[in-house]
Amino acid sequence: xxxxxxxxxxxxxxxxxxxxxxxxxxxxxxxxxxxxxxxxxxxxxxxxxxxxxxxxxxxxxxxxxxxxxxxxxxxxxxxxxxxxxxxxxxxxxxxxxxxxxxxxxxxxxxxxxxxxxxxxxxxxxxxxxxxxxxxxxxxxxxxxxxxxxxxxxxxxxxxxxxxxxxxxxxxxxxxxxxxxxxxxxxxxxxxxxxxxxxxxxxxxxxxxxxxxxxxxxxxxxxxxxxxxxxxxxxxxxxxxxxxxxxxxxxxxxxxxxxxxxxxxxxxxxxxxxxxxxxxxxxxxxxxxxxxxxxxxxxxxxxxxxxxxxxxxxxxxxxxxxxxxxxxxxxxxxxxxxxxxxxxx
Numbered sequence: 410x411x412x413x414x415x416x417x418x419x420x421x422x423x424x425x426x427x428x429x430x431x432x433x434x435x436x437x438x439x440x441x442x443x444x445x446x447x448x449x450x451x452x453x454x455x456x457x458x459x460x461x462x463x464x465x466x467x468x469x470x471x472x473x474x475x476x477x478x479x480x481x482x483x484x485x486x487x488x489x490x491x492x493x494x495x496x497x498x499x500x501x502x503x504x505x506x507x508x509x510x511x512x513x514x515x516x517x518x519x520x521x522x523x524x525x526x527x528x529x530x531x532x533x534x535x536x537x538x539x540x541x542x543x544x545x546x547x548x549x550x551x552x553x554x555x556x557x558x559x560x561x562x563x564x565x566x567x568x569x570x571x572x573x574x575x576x577x578x579x580x581x582x583x584x585x586x587x588x589x590x591x592x593x594x595x596x597x598x599x600x601x602x603x604x605x606x607x608x609x610x611x612x613x614x615x616x617x618x619x620x621x622x623x624x625x626x627x628x629x630x631x632x633x634x635x636x637x638x639x640x641x642x643x644x645x646x647x648x649x650x651x652x653x654x655x656x657x658x659x660x661x662x663x664x665x666x667x668x669x670x671x672x673x674x675x676x677x678x679x680x681x682x683x684x685x686x687x688x689x690x691x692x693x694x695x696x697x698x699x700x701x702x703x704x705x706x707x708x709x710x711x712x713x714x715x716x717x718x719x720x721x722x723x724x725x726x727x728x729x730x731x732x733x734x735x736x737x738x739x740x741x742x743x744x745x746x747x748x749x750x751x752x753x
Contacts, residue, residue, distance in 0.1 A: 423494035434499030502528025534711030574604025603655030612702030623684020
């Protein structure tokens, strides 16, 4: 066994604890089982766990996809962690800190900590890695799984590629090898901050694109929002020490394009509902799951203001969500801004 908890061919030994049994957590549990891992899939909801055990599927969040026999739904976080050689947190960002508190005693330098949660620490605009460092200390290796990956497609085995950003190249490679399979390609990078930034900001921009489509503004507008949204992401990334090549890769541009154009995107669907005149509460009720871009809009603006970075698209989304700004007027404001060099 190496210091990273992998054997000679780079694969982790023992079970993998997947904490969070929403659609994405379940999809990643299915992928891990698909490539031969034993998985304990934790949900805080005992009735949800019992339903998954009875039906051998996650009917609440990922209906119609069978759970591999290697996946054990479980409601006790301590039992989920027992004997685990790897730990993957896939809870919403607002529950990330609470989850860390529940598992901190079980996280070691050998298990490390990985997450597929996309967002910032609520109330601070900090990366989730900063929160993990506060709770777990500097010795624990960290990794974030990010990239263009709808849960339903991963669960059904459709081809997907992601990036693992990690605190060390060795830990990133270990997680990439753990996830990698015939239909699931995993890359790795030491740019942990870049992987986290792309996965959070793209949700805000997807709401903007959804609103534009809901308003019937056409394909040209959507393309402009995606492109200029990427420019916003890269400006903030530069200020926060992220690598440009990470943000033009799978964790940045790749995830941005998918989330802004794919109708399986909760953030895009939320924006569509707002653009068509629905309320935020109505949109949330219709979607039935967490819309990460709503909270992310506040945290992106906190991070942008702290870094002194201009993000006009994200600012309009934030104003529409939290200040009562008008969606149609927001697009006009963006289009009427003064001409400038595109690459400034």
